[in-house]
Amino acid sequence: MATVFADRHDPETPTMEGATGSGSVSVGGKVAVPDAETATAEPKKPNPAVAKGAALAKGLIAPVLGVLAFLALWGVLAPQVDTSLGALPGPVEVAEQGVALYDEWVAGKEAEAQFYADQNARNTAAIAAGNPAGVRDFTYAGAPTFLDQIFTSLKTVALGFILATLVAVPIGLAAGLSPLFNAAINPLIQIMKPVSPLAWLPIVTMVISAMITNADPLLPKAFVISALVVMLCSLWPTLINTAVGTASIDKDLLAVGRVLKLGTFAKLTKLVLPASLPYIFTGMRLSLGVGWMVLIAAEMLAQNPGLGKFVWDEFQNGSSQSLARIMFAVVVIGFIGFGLDRIMMALQALVSKNRTI
Numbered sequence: 570m571a572t573v574f575a576d577r578h579d580p581e582t583p584t585m586e587g588a589t590g591s592g593s594v595s596v597g598g599k600v601a602v603p604d605a606e607t608a609t610a611e612p613k614k615p616n617p618a619v620a621k622g623a624a625l626a627k628g629l630i631a632p633v634l635g636v637l638a639f640l641a642l643w644g645v646l647a648p649q650v651d652t653s654l655g656a657l658p659g660p661v662e663v664a665e666q667g668v669a670l671y672d673e674w675v676a677g678k679e680a681e682a683q684f685y686a687d688q689n690a691r692n693t694a695a696i697a698a699g700n701p702a703g704v705r706d707f708t709y710a711g712a713p714t715f716l717d718q719i720f721t722s723l724k725t726v727a728l729g730f731i732l733a734t735l736v737a738v739p740i741g742l743a744a745g746l747s748p749l750f751n752a753a754i755n756p757l758i759q760i761m762k763p764v765s766p767l768a769w770l771p772i773v774t775m776v777i778s779a780m781i782t783n784a785d786p787l788l789p790k791a792f793v794i795s796a797l798v799v800m801l802c803s804l805w806p807t808l809i810n811t812a813v814g815t816a817s818i819d820k821d822l823l824a825v826g827r828v829l830k831l832g833t834f835a836k837l838t839k840l841v842l843p844a845s846l847p848y849i850f851t852g853m854r855l856s857l858g859v860g861w862m863v864l865i866a867a868e869m870l871a872q873n874p875g876l877g878k879f880v881w882d883e884f885q886n887g888s889s890q891s892l893a894r895i896m897f898a899v900v901v902i903g904f905i906g907f908g909l910d911r912i913m914m915a916l917q918a919l920v921s922k923n924r925t926i
Contacts (some may be wrong), residue, residue, distance in 0.1 A: 658893035663900070666893040670715040677714045684709045715879060719901065722875035725792055726864045726909075729799025730857050736800070737807035737856070738849060742841060744808075745815020762805040766798050766863040770871055773797050791873035795864060802863040806855035814848025815841055850917040857913055861906045876902060 640660045650657040658666075688707060695703035713721070744751040777794050786793075818841060826836045842849075868877025880898050883891040 652892065654887060654892045655889060658896055662893045663896045666890055667897045667901075669890070670894065670897065674714040674716040677711055677717075680711060681709045684711075713874060715898070718874065718876050718879045719905070721792075722864060722868065722877070723905070725795045725868075725873075725875060726799055726857075726860050728792075728796040729864070730803065730853075730860050732796065732800040733804035733856055733860065734807060734853060737804040737852070738811050741808045741811025741849075741852075742815050742837065742845075744812040745818075745845070746841070751812060751816075758805065758808065764802075766802045766867050767870060769798050769801050770794075770867055773801070774871065789874075791871065794871060795867050795873045795875065798867045799860040799864050803856040803860035806859060807849065807852035810848045810852030810855070811845060814845030817848075818844045846921060847917075850913065850920070854910055854913045854917075857909050858906060861902075861909060865902060 644659045644661070647657040647659040688705070692704045692706075695701065740754070744754060774794050777790060777797065781790050781793065822840055822844065823836075826840050831839065864875065865877040865880070867873065868875040869881045870877075872878055872881065876898060880895055883894045883898070
């Protein structure tokens with residue numbers, strides 16, 4: 570077995586200093602030990618400026634370059650594609666229609682403000698003339714603009730997502746805590762989960778139309794229909810992830826709860842919910858994404874107000890600008906979906922700060 574000598578060497582065997590002068594190399598098969606300075610030297614730390622530049626390149630420069638490459642490829646290939654409405658619009662044409670849609674929204678708001686100003690002037694004149702019966706309060710009935718459709722879709726998906734969460738989380742908690750209950754509802758979940766929103770839409774429409782018969786309901790009928798379709802199609806990821814997270818809680822933790830004689834509510838709030846919170850938020854993020862996709866399809870099919878109806882109306886319009894407007898709406902839909910996901914991530918981080926388990 571080879572032996573390393575640290576404290577002696579053969580005087581007849583010369584040694585050579587290393588190229589750096591910080592250690593020695595043996596000649597004739599023996600090994601010399603580096604000097605104390607080299608043995609105790611710390612590894613060289615990376616340059617902070619270099620590390621910061623690398624992080625910046627990875628987090629900002631690379632995505633920007635990817636987007637620019639995509640836009641360049643789009644701009645080159647788009648004119649080569651001919652459709653019934655002309656050549657496929659490039660990024661510049663789509664951006665121009667985005668500006669035009671914003672100008673339409675500004676013009677619509679000015680027209681609405683002018684409408685109410687004229688109405689107030691007429692009512693004031695009628696009261697001054699001693700004719701209170703001539704006072705009329707009408708609601709502006711102008712066509713909704715693109716931004717109005719965005720707000721409508723956001724309100725609809727928010728209501729559907731809230732309803733889905735209120736239904737899915739309690740059922741998921743019960744399924745995770747009770748294997749018997751989980752076995753009972755599992756077949757129903759597996760059957761209902763793959764059902765398309767296009768199949769739910771006529772059922773929900775008929776049920777809501779039969780239930781809401783008031784001429785002036787609290788919520789518009791089309792709004793309720795779209796929100797319920799979103800709920801029925803988006804609750805499953807939250808339900809399943811909540812059940813999985815609850816079932817994976819450490820059994821010793823639940824045993825501690827039994828030893829401390831915690832009640833059902835205390836066990837849920839102190840043990841179950843904090844431990845399963847990451848799973849719940851993962852399911853909620855998935856549900857929100859599914860709900861946003863489902864909403865656009867439901868609005869297109871049912872012609873309910875929102876971005877889906879805007880896309881369908883532009884498709885039916887068939888003007889030279891329709892295709893560019895549709896593509897701009899698609900880009901906006903994607904950005905909104907991305908933004909909703911970031912909001913859920915931020916909310917999860919905020920709630921998880923005070924987790925005790």
